[in-house]
Amino acid sequence: MEKPILGLDLGGTKIASGLVDLRSGGLLGKGLLTRKTFDPDRDVDIFGSLVAAIHETLSSNDMQMADIGGIGLCVPSPVDPKTGFLYNPPNLRGWANIPLREKLQNECGVAIGVDNDANAAALAETRWGAARGLSRSVFYATISTGIGTGIIINGAILHGKNGLAGEGGHVPLDGFGREKCGCGNIGCIEALASGTAIVKLARQLLQSRSGHSLLWDMAQGNMDTIDMVMIGEAAKQSDSFAQEMIATQGMRLGLWLGGMVAVFDPEMVVIGGGCANLGEPLFRAIRQTMIQRTIHPKADEIPIVPAQLGAASGVIGAASLL
Numbered sequence: 091m092e093k094p095i096l097g098l099d100l101g102g103t104k105i106a107s108g109l110v111d112l113r114s115g116g117l118l119g120k121g122l123l124t125r126k127t128f129d130p131d132r133d134v135d136i137f138g139s140l141v142a143a144i145h146e147t148l149s150s151n152d153m154q155m156a157d158i159g160g161i162g163l164c165v166p167s168p169v170d171p172k173t174g175f176l177y178n179p180p181n182l183r184g185w186a187n188i189p190l191r192e193k194l195q196n197e198c199g200v201a202i203g204v205d206n207d208a209n210a211a212a213l214a215e216t217r218w219g220a221a222r223g224l225s226r227s228v229f230y231a232t233i234s235t236g237i238g239t240g241i242i243i244n245g246a247i248l249h250g251k252n253g254l255a256g257e258g259g260h261v262p263l264d265g266f267g268r269e270k271c272g273c274g275n276i277g278c279i280e281a282l283a284s285g286t287a288i289v290k291l292a293r294q295l296l297q298s299r300s301g302h303s304l305l306w307d308m309a310q311g312n313m314d315t316i317d318m319v320m321i322g323e324a325a326k327q328s329d330s331f332a333q334e335m336i337a338t339q340g341m342r343l344g345l346w347l348g349g350m351v352a353v354f355d356p357e358m359v360v361i362g363g364g365c366a367n368l369g370e371p372l373f374r375a376i377r378q379t380m381i382q383r384t385i386h387p388k389a390d391e392i393p394i395v396p397a398q399l400g401a402a403s404g405v406i407g408a409a410s411l412l
C-alpha cells in the first residue's frame with residue numbers, strides 16, 4: 091500500500107495538519123487536526139511549532155516517520171517551490187528568508203514539498219474538489235481576511251521563474267487611491283475587496299451616514315464587532331445596507347476577475363475562503379460585473395463556483411505537492 095503523506099498548512103496563528111491518501115485526496119485516521127499555537131506578533135518559535143505539529147499528527151494517528159511517504163507544507167508567503175526558500179510572509183512578522191525545506195528535511199529525514207497556501211489549495215480543488223476533471227486552466231481565489239490566488243495550467247501550479255507567480259490578490263485595481271495593502275502597495279484588490287476591506291468600508295459608512303441598518307442592532311453600538319458573518323446574516327434578513335456591501339464586494343471582485351479571465355481564459359473560477367459562504371448574492375454580483383467588464387467574449391460561459399474542500403484544502407493540497 092502506498093504510504094500516506096503528512097500535509098501541513100501554516101496559517102497566521104495556527105497550524106492545520108492531517109494524513110492524506112493521495113489516491114483519493116481524502117484525510118485518513120484522525121482527520122484534520124488544528125493547533126492554535128502561536129502569536130505571530132510575538133517572537134515565537136514557528137519552526138518549533140511546525141515540528142511539534144508533525145510529531146503530534148504522527149502520534150495521534152499511531153504512526154512513525156517511517157510510515158509516511160513524505161511531508162507537504164503550505165505557507166502564507168511567497169516561497170520558491172524548487173528550493174523551499176520562504177521569502178517574506180506578510181502576516182508572520184520577523185519570520186522571513188528561511189531555507190524551510192532544507193531545515194525540515196534535516197529535522198525529519200523524509201521527502202519535503204513546500205509551496206504557497208493558495209497554490210496548494212488550487213491544486214487540491216483541481217484534483218479532488220470543485221474543479222476535478224478539469225486541468226487545462228483553473229483560476230482559484232480564496233477571499234477571507236486577505237485574497238490569495240492559485241493558477242493551475244495543464245494540471246500543474248503556475249510558478250513562473252522564481253516560484254512567485256499567482257499573487258493575484260496583489261494586483262492593484264486603484265493605484266491612485268488611498269487604500270494601503272498589507273504588502274506595502276496601494277489599491278491591491280486585497281485592500282479593496284477582501285473580507286477585511288469590506289468590513290472596514292461598512293464601519294466607515296455606518297459611522298458617517300444616518301439611516302438604519304440591522305447592523306447597528308446586531309453590533310449593539312460596538313462597530314468593532316461587525317464582521318463578514320454579521321454582514322451576511324443582516325443581508326439574509328433583507329437589510330439593504332448589508333446587501334449593498336456584498337454587492338460592492340462582488341462588483342470589485344468581478345472587475346478584477348474580468349481582468350484575470352482575460353489573462354488566463356480559465357475553464358472555471360473557484361472561490362474559497364470565508365466570504366464564499368456569502369453564497370449566491372456575492373457570486374451573482376461577481377458574475378454580473380465580470381461578464382460586463384472584460385474583453386473575454388465567452389466570459390458568461392465560465393462557471394464561478396464555491397470551493398468544496400473547505401478548511402482541509404490547504405492540508406490536502408500540501409500533501410499533493412509530493
Ligand SMILES: [Zn+2]
Nearest residue numbers: 260271273278
Ligand atoms: Zn497588496
